[in-house]
Amino acid sequence: MADYEHIHHAFDPVFDDACRVLVLGSLPSAASREVRFYYGNPRNRFWRVVASVVGEPVPADDDVAAKRALLLRHGIALWDVVGSCDIRGSSDASIRHVVPNDVARVLAVAPVEAVLCNGGTAGRLYRRWLEAQLGVAAEVLPSTSPANAAWSLERLVGRWREALGPYVR
Numbered sequence: 804m805a806d807y808e809h810i811h812h813a814f815d816p817v818f819d820d821a822c823r824v825l826v827l828g829s830l831p832s833a834a835s836r837e838v839r840f841y842y843g844n845p846r847n848r849f850w851r852v853v854a855s856v857v858g859e860p861v862p863a864d865d866d867v868a869a870k871r872a873l874l875l876r877h878g879i880a881l882w883d884v885v886g887s888c889d890i891r892g893s894s895d896a897s898i899r900h901v902v903p904n905d906v907a908r909v910l911a912v913a914p915v916e917a918v919l920c921n922g923g924t925a926g927r928l929y930r931r932w933l934e935a936q937l938g939v940a941a942e943v944l945p946s947t948s949p950a951n952a953a954w955s956l957e958r959l960v961g962r963w964r965e966a967l968g969p970y971v972r
Contacts, residue, residue: 805892807899808890809888809889810887811887812904813836814839816881816882817875819912822880823916824916824918825881825915825919826879826881826919827882827884827918827920827941828884829884829924829925830883834893838865847949848956848959850870852963853873855964856963856964857877857971876972877971878972880915882909885901885903886902906937910939915939917966918937919941919942920943921946922944929941944966947963
């Protein structure tokens with residue numbers, strides 16, 4: 804098993820003053836850290852799910868500007884719960900020594916009506932580190948990670964559409 808590595812979240816949240824929903828992951832995977840943007844593992848279904856929910860084509864894997872524009876066009880803010888931690892590879896189960904991101908920074912600008920967590924780990928970390936501080940309960944959605952093989956793409960899209968749909972433009 805890989806050794807623990809201390810990581811710092813290395814890229815900014817995506818948001819503006821028109822975002823009505825905030826999607827939070829746990830922290831960037833090793834693949835995302837390498838490409839310096841969210842959901843950088845091509846097997847992660849996040850971008851396919853969001854594109855399907857908003858009725859747009861899936862941005863190219865390497866097109867960060869298109870991914871950012873897709874989110875903002877539809878009022879979706881995106882960040883992660885964890886600002887820094889110790890982790891083994893991309894294993895959410897190994898996360899320890901968490902320092903949360905300053906998510907209040909997003910909420911101070913964006914009129915966020917809902918917080919959605921991408922997966923159980925993001926939900927647990929949010930409840931432990933941020934929920935009381937922010938005073939906003941989060942809805943935990945099934946993870947778009949390739950490790951969540953129990954959920955097909957179609958099931959993910961349906962569930963995410965229920966939660967995300969009311970807030971997107």
